[in-house]
Amino acid sequence: MYPFSYTKVSDVPAAVKAGSDGGRYIAGGTTLVDLMRETVERPGALVDISALPLRDIAATKGGGLRIGALARMAEVAAHPTVRALYPVISQALELSASPQLRNMASIGGNIMQRPRCTYFRDVTAACNRREPGSGCAAREGFNRTHAILGTSDHCVATHPSDAAVAFAALEATVHLLGPGGERTVGFADFLLRPGATPQREQNLRPGELITAVEIPSHPRPLRSGYLKVRDRQSYEFALISAAVALHVRGGVIQTAKVAAGGVGTVSWKLSAVERRLIGQRPSEALWTQAAEVAAEGAQPLTHNGFKVELLKRTVERQLRVVGGTR
Amino acid sequence: MPTDPPAAESSALSRRTFVTTTVAVGGAVAVGDLVAAPLALGAAPAAATEAVLSTRVSLVVNGKQVTATVDNRTSLLDLLREHLGLTGSKKGCNAGACGACTVLVDGRRVNGCLTLAVRLEGAKVTTIEGLENGDRLHPLQQAFIDQDAFQCGFCTPGQIMSGIGCLQEGHTGSADEIREWMSGNLCRCGCYVKITRAVEQAARWK
Structure with a gap:
């Protein structure tokens, strides 16, 4: 690990000032400290934001949910309002990492997670994200866990967050505060696909701080849930995951919110699946028909072709779990 | 590396x-x-x-x-x-992947x-x-001995500290629940069955 200076800030303006001066924000630190030890991350100055008043979790007046960026994963997962309004968020969080890590890691940090690609984490390997222009060792390397959607010639790493899959499905917004003031970014625009600039991972301006993630209101009753398929039963990143939320009224699906994890370079909204569901009556046949288009546009690599079929099956199964058959 | x-x-x-x-x-x-x-x-x-x-x-x-x-x-x-x-x-592992370093900070594992x-x-x-009370072991320490819940012992301090977190959080309703909420602690000797029993024993003791 390289040396760094350390400053703990007690209010948001001081944080933004320190961040604008080139400081790197640290909240839970579970990703950052790990990557600093691997020398993948080499910040010269850490700005500790853990004391900022950004931890509230509350229903919004329209029936949505606002989660402070510094709320810990464990707190959000266990929060009665979250469990009642959006089980998909609680489930995604509780299927992430370990109890110890969930006690440390924040929601803001969770969506800021960097790739788990082994070549990204190995400073001796070629990686365009870590070292732009150096190449991508994963493209022709061991890429069984890599992305099949949203990839580019420059990068094929998946986004590792489970919560981000739920946020993408539910069309969350990310609240930001920077030197230029506040702004709000839709989740679909917050995480960036690699394209030709894989080193740019989020829609963030210099010094900007995530203050909250907000879930808009959705029609009620809303049934939702998260399914995670992985190589071991617990404490592992997703091979495939699916976040599903459905509002059924009069026997017809009025609202369908679906996204997948483990397949995209960003959490992957499944709009084609949603379109096949809306206006239809729940049935076994419908879940199969809708899931059939889950992998549209997929471009498998040498070792991850299995993800195409597994994605369809995972989505189908979770549609059945959340939607039932009637 | x-x-x-x-x-x-x-x-x-x-x-x-x-x-x-x-x-x-x-x-x-x-x-x-x-x-x-x-x-x-x-x-x-x-x-x-x-x-x-x-x-x-x-x-x-x-x-x-x-x-x-x-x-x-x-x-x-x-x-x-x-x-x-x-x-x-x-x-x-020194990378947050094995749990051997688990401690409580302000009561949380x-x-x-x-x-x-x-x-x-x-x-x-x-x-x-910090668990011993005088010369008396913490009930979960005693449970690890009673259940023979280790072989080499390297992961045991982390298992016990994590188990205390698990007990305090109330995730001891079943063996399945304990296994899930103890999954942040790896044991290469494979003592998971007995580790689960030890946490169950301490949960009953409470």
């Missing part, structure tokens, strides 16, 4: 010897400059060279006030093991290896060494 810049490695004095001599336990102030050796070799990125790279931190470890000046890079695990001589918490010591001003830390 490289985990340190080479310049930070070389020092005439062994790190363990050096830090042990510059730390004070029990309220006294440590005056040693722990970062002098690595920095003299010029490993710092430009942004950090002008800045202060070590910090004085005061925290409570197993009920005792501790003050130490630490290199900002020092993890809680290294503070415990290398500075304070509390070697019960183990360094397995966390990975000591991913916690920067400099961030713990005012915190209360409990390690495996």
Whole structure:
């Protein structure tokens, strides 16, 4: 690990000032400290934001949910309002990492997670994200866990967050505060696909701080849930995951919110699946028909072709779990 | 796998010897400059060279006030093991993947290896060494003995500290629930069945 200076800030303006001066924000630190030890991350100055008043979790007046960026994963997962309004968020969080890590890691940090690609984490390997222009060792390397959607010639790493899959499905917004003031970014625009600039991972301006993630209101009753398929039963990143939320009224699906994890370079909204569901009556046949288009546009690599079929099956199964058959 | 810049490695004095001599336990102030050796070799990125790279931190470890000046890079695990001589918490992966370093910080179980010591001003830390009450073992320590829940024992302190977190959080409703909520602690000897039984035993005891 390289040396760094350390400053703990007690209010948001001081944080933004320190961040604008080139400081790197640290909240839970579970990703950052790990990557600093691997020398993948080499910040010269850490700005500790853990004391900022950004931890509230509350229903919004329209029936949505606002989660402070510094709320810990464990707190959000266990929060009665979250469990009642959006089980998909609680489930995604509780299927992430370990109890110890969930006690440390924040929601803001969770969506800021960097790739788990082994070549990204190995400073001796070629990686365009870590070292732009150096190449991508994963493209022709061991890429069984890599992305099949949203990839580019420059990068094929998946986004590792489970919560981000739920946020993408539910069309969350990310609240930001920077030197230029506040702004709000839709989740679909917050995480960036690699394209030709894989080193740019989020829609963030210099010094900007995530203050909250907000879930808009959705029609009620809303049934939702998260399914995670992985190589071991617990404490592992997703091979495939699916976040599903459905509002059924009069026997017809009025609202369908679906996204997948483990397949995209960003959490992957499944709009084609949603379109096949809306206006239809729940049935076994419908879940199969809708899931059939889950992998549209997929471009498998040498070792991850299995993800195409597994994605369809995972989505189908979770549609059945959340939607039932009637 | 490289985990340190080479310049930070070389020092005439062994790190363990050096830090042990510059730390004070029990309220006294440590005056040693722990970062002098690595920095003299010029490993710092430009942004950090002008800045202060070590910090004085005061925290409570197993009920005792501790003050130490630490290199900002020092993890809680290294503070415990290398500075304070509390070697019960183990360094397995040093990457948050094995749980051998699990301790309680302000009552919550966390990975000591991913916690920067400099961030713990005012915190209360409990390690495996802080569990005994006089000469009586904590019920979960006793349960690990009763259930024969270890072989090599390397992961055991982390398992027990994590088990205490699991008990406090109330995730002991079934063996399945215990397994899920103890999944952050790996045991390469494969004692999971007995570890689960030990947590069940301690849950009944409560």
